Amino acid sequence: MKQRLKLRKSSNDAIKSKLLFVIRIHGSKDMHPRTRQILNKLRLRHILSGVFLKANEANLRMLLTVEPFITYGYPTSKSVRELVYKKGCGNIEKERTPLTDNNVIEQALGKYGIICLEDVVHEIATVGSHFKEVTSFLWPFKLKCPERRLQMKKKLYKEGGDAGNREDHINELIDKLN
Template sequence: MMAEEGTQQLPYVRETVLKKRKVNEDWAIKNRERKAAKRQRRRDDGKGAIKRPEDFVREFRNKELDFVRMRTRLKVRKLPPAESLSSKLIFAIRIPCTTDLHPHMRKILRKLRLTQVLTGVFLKASEATMKRLLVVEPFVTYGFPNLKNVKELIYKKGRGFLDKEPFPLTSNDLIEKALGEHGIICLEDVVHEIATVGPHFKEASNFLMPFKLKCPERRLQMKKKPYKDGGDSGNRTLAAKYESLGGEVKWMGKPDKVIYTSAMSLAGVSNAHECITVGDSLHHDIKGANAARVASAFITGGIHAAELGLDEIGETAGDDAIDSLCLMHGSYPTYVLPSFTW
């Protein structure tokens, strides 16, 4: 009786299902073997290949031409100031291109951690970063992701480094071990640090491996042209594309002062001293108010609460912490409030 109770009957599986599983497993094994043999043939063919002198001349000319075009871009194109960009966060992707890169461009791509094709990294929008992207513009494409994009990328394709060993982001213990000294102890902290471009953005970005992306359904054109000119490289914002088609683009958004002056005109106010800006973002709300010369009230209990060491709503931050944070963002509020209720 006890033996009968201890035994459990296995679930019934139809024979056709078992055969299908066996066929799929055999096909997967053969497919892996076929791909491995193909890679080995390519390596063997490359070892015995003989380059003609014309190939060396063509590669050298392409490298020098890319270098000349790069110097021309740096002279002709004016880099927008980092403060005028719509976001402080950039996601750059290495796109397929020829392998005959100039050593200087290869060095810049290595600094950006874009050494492999169809890999992407998060970058901070600074003048140095924008200059590097301009140097390697024919070989990368980039845009400004939002919080949803950051969260989906890290959750779906994120992998981290710990002791020079990659691992999937499935354990908060490993994240705390790698970034705990910077106050990042879980996956949500990594997402927040990247999305807000926090003070430890560099450590969090270097902790993440470059994201390996799939080839898009629409094949890339393999042209060294900017996206706005019909190619694949460069800035992929919609405004840049529309501007290239002859449309007039007006950049409106914090911290640009245009949105403040437009709001004042809609409200029928002509004097900036009669207005006040209330916000919790030093980079967007307060910096825009400084540009428009409008008084501002900084709410410390918002998105900067963790940076100021605040745990509860209404808690007052220290003067030294507020001063250092304002100095880091280059924003200076007129008033500071712990919370705000409308």
């Protein structure tokens, strides 16, 4: 009960942006089955894969549960644009398809009024009304390993590790992994 009250207090204070970018940084060693289930629900099945999420109480609760295995923060619109343009792939007939042509986007998301790559970026950056459809259309981002490897310690970012909430510092990590 005390933990729920603490979570509610901290989650209301912690939401600084409507958008989160979540990156899985640890493997499946020493992982509880419930943690694995949450990571699958978040579509973070591989190390160094990333997804965009809405910053709501339910998602923050899930992130706190799997915090030792992920890092997350509030991306800027510049970071969103770079990720979508460089690493963006769509889910077309359950296959990973690079977003090189606007016709691909128009066929998949045209019914929501999203016809080009810039519309996808805008919908994600502003957490628009069709955010869920756009993020489920996008395949999880495959990020590359940085030159200086992550410490791979399950310590929180605030305590000198890599896991947990990086807030605005996620943009620096996105630049390194992009």
